[in-house]
Amino acid sequence: NAQTAMAKVELAKSQQEKDWATSLRKNNIEAETLRQGYTGANTQMGEVIDDIDRLMAHPGFNSLFGPNGMITPVPGTDAADAKAAYDQLIGRLTLSEVRRLSDMGVKLNPMSNLDLDTIKASATGANKAMSDTAARDTFTRIRGRLDTARTTMGDNYNRMSSLYGPQQTQQSQQAPQQATIVRTGRDASGRKVVQYSDGRIEYGD
Numbered sequence: 175n176a177q178t179a180m181a182k183v184e185l186a187k188s189q190q191e192k193d194w195a196t197s198l199r200k201n202n203i204e205a206e207t208l209r210q211g212y213t214g215a216n217t218q219m220g221e222v223i224d225d226i227d228r229l230m231a232h233p234g235f236n237s238l239f240g241p242n243g244m245i246t247p248v249p250g251t252d253a254a255d256a257k258a259a260y261d262q263l264i265g266r267l268t269l270s271e272v273r274r275l276s277d278m279g280v281k282l283n284p285m286s287n288l289d290l291d292t293i294k295a296s297a298t299g300a301n302k303a304m305s306d307t308a309a310r311d312t313f314t315r316i317r318g319r320l321d322t323a324r325t326t327m328g329d330n331y332n333r334m335s336s337l338y339g340p341q342q343t344q345q346s347q348q349a350p351q352q353a354t355i356v357r358t359g360r361d362a363s364g365r366k367v368v369q370y371s372d373g374r375i376e377y378g379d
Contacts, residue, residue, distance in 0.1 A: 205335065212331040218275050219324045225263045226317045232256045236306040243302030267297035267316065276323070285323045293319055 229235060234256030237247065247253035265271070272293050276285040285293075293316055300312045358366070 208331065208334060212327060215275050215327060216324060219320050219327075222263070222266050222275075223317055223320050223324070225259070225266065226313050226320075229256065229259045229263055230310055230313055232259060235310075239302050239304055239306040239309045264297060264300065267293060285319075289319050289323060 232252070232255065234247075234252030234254070237243070237253040238256050238260055242253070247257050272285075273290055276290065296312050296316045296319075300309055300316075304312070
């Protein structure tokens with residue numbers, strides 16, 4: 175009868191709305207997880223790159239390496255300030271720290287194992303016994319690896335985030351519209367006829 179047909183339509187509508195809401199929530203969660211991973215890794219990689227740039231531009235950089243690097247700098251001097259910046263940077267370039275940065279954006283494949291190994295070897299080799307020229311080359315090489323990883327991560331993020339599309343909320347986007355019953359009756363043979371708002375006509379007993 176018409177009531178049964180209407181109940182079926184309402185049940186289908188309710189289930190479709192639930193499925194839509196579930197899919198919407200999943201899409202938003204995945205998109206937000208991707209965004210947070212990218213934002214965190216991108217920001218912190220950028221901070222490490224800035225630290226490298228500041229260290230290499232520091233007036234006390236050259237005094238950190240070669241014969242001068244074996245001497246404890248006098249507090250308050252450019253050499254002492256440069257040493258503090260150097261120690262902080264080396265701490266951020268340990269394998270565990272760089273791997274943590276990579277893991278933050280793991281879905282975006284920012285760094286390969288080769289990248290991680292290269293950064294580890296370079297950071298370990300950046301000791302004060304080397305010349306300032308060799309040290310500068312080493313930090314430039316590390317910076318290049320991080321910069322490339324950051325670019326790769328950004329490209330992958332743009333590509334993957336476009337698959338999700340703009341994040342939506344149930345309030346900002348209506349669920350698909352369901353056809354409603356606009357008329358019921360019986361045809362000449364006595365069969366139940368149900369007409370829907372989308373133009374469909376169904377027959378019942």
